[in-house]
Amino acid sequence: MKTILYASDRTEHSVPALKYAFHLSRTLKAKLLVLYVHEIDPIRVSVSRPTSQIEYHVIKEQTEILESYCEKHLGVSVDGNKLQVEAVHNDSVSSAILEKTKDMSTDLIIIGRKDRHTDRGLFVGNIGKGLQEKAPCPLLIIPNTIAEKSIKSILYATDFEEADVLALKKLVPMAKALGAKIQMVHISKGKEDAVKEQMTWFKDLVQQEVNDASIDFTVLYSDMIEEKLKAYARTIGANLLVLLEREETGFFQKIFHKSLVAKIEEHIAIPLLSYNEVNL
The missing domain is CATH 3.40.50.620 (HUPs)
Structure with a gap:
């Protein structure tokens, strides 16, 4: 196994799932890509600057936030090698995950289970179902409250x-x-x-x-x-x-x-x- 993709919503409630994904990637000696799918507010793009320029700066900002989130909770630096982060713009979370999975030749997708604390963090229902039906690799669904990291x-x-x-x-x-x-x-x-x-x-x-x-x-x-x-x-x-x-x-x-x-x-x-x- 070479590449694992973990889709994060960057909430505090998802921190245990992030740590689980990171621990698994280290154990399997695989690269971990932490992906955040951002939906740009239409109001923010209804200004004089070109939409593409605004999207670029918004995604750059979101990537920096994601990098800080990972470094804070994992206690390691995002080196772009074994640990990589990326924020993308897409109106469909599942489509964004699938696109990145194919681009990265991902061997395993990890998503968090239903989180009642935030609508943005609901990786279930249509999202999970769409991934299960279309993902070219196995799908790992983990509880956001996971404590035990080892799989024996x-x-x-x-x-x-x-x-x-x-x-x-x-x-x-x-x-x-x-x-x-x-x-x-x-x-x-x-x-x-x-x-x-x-x-x-x-x-x-x-x-x-x-x-x-x-x-x-x-x-x-x-x-x-x-x-x-x-x-x-x-x-x-x-x-x-x-x-x-x-x-x-x-x-x-x-x-x-x-x-x-x-x-x-x-x-x-x-x-x-x-x-x-x-x-x-």
């Missing part, structure tokens, strides 16, 4: 699909760099024997394709999938939940049938990493 236990919720194996091939190197263990779990409402047969098939496939003996596999049974997943994550002390965004109905939709990012706060209190099946 990764919980991957699977529906026994071959696409999960492709996601695992990308996840395993990251887990090894973090020194984290991966726990695969499937929560079923179905018959025990049939599910166990599926798990055996899937486990064999993973071992053949991924070849990582440290991955554990578990099947749980419950009619309350969301609560069971939440309880199990708590039981094993998971620091990260991984799900696969599928084109068709699967485990992902069973858990969050409306939208993962719209409901995640109700169910899971840990960071969530989303892979998009289209980009695997």
Whole structure:
């Protein structure tokens, strides 16, 4: 992993998420780009100077504010190498993130979870959904109240699909760099024997394709999938939940049938990493 993009709203409530993104980038030895998307007030551009000139000075000012924000809370200088900051003008936060992601060949996007303290900081709903559908790389959604920075236990919720194996091939190197263990779990409402047969098939496939003996596999049974997943994550002390965004109905939709990012706060209190099946 070479480049991580973290989209910040520069609020005090987002400081823990900034520190989390910075710590992760250092652990993975990746460059961190902190991006701020600024919406220029129409009133400010309705003056005699050219719009482009005003935009230039406004973005320059916003970049300086972002740099001071990062240096204050991270305690390091923005060197433009391992830590880079950039403010851009765009009326769409998700579009700005996607454009910069492609420009930078970003390997991971990080956004903050819903923040009730500011409307400007709501990286959920249409923004998160748009990123999940279009981002060319994995999307990591973290609570703005996150305290624990280390990732040592990764919980991957699977529906026994071959696409999960492709996601695992990308996840395993990251887990090894973090020194984290991966726990695969499937929560079923179905018959025990049939599910166990599926798990055996899937486990064999993973071992053949991924070849990582440290991955554990578990099947749980419950009619309350969301609560069971939440309880199990708590039981094993998971620091990260991984799900696969599928084109068709699967485990992902069973858990969050409306939208993962719209409901995640109700169910899971840990960071969530989303892979998009289209980009695997």
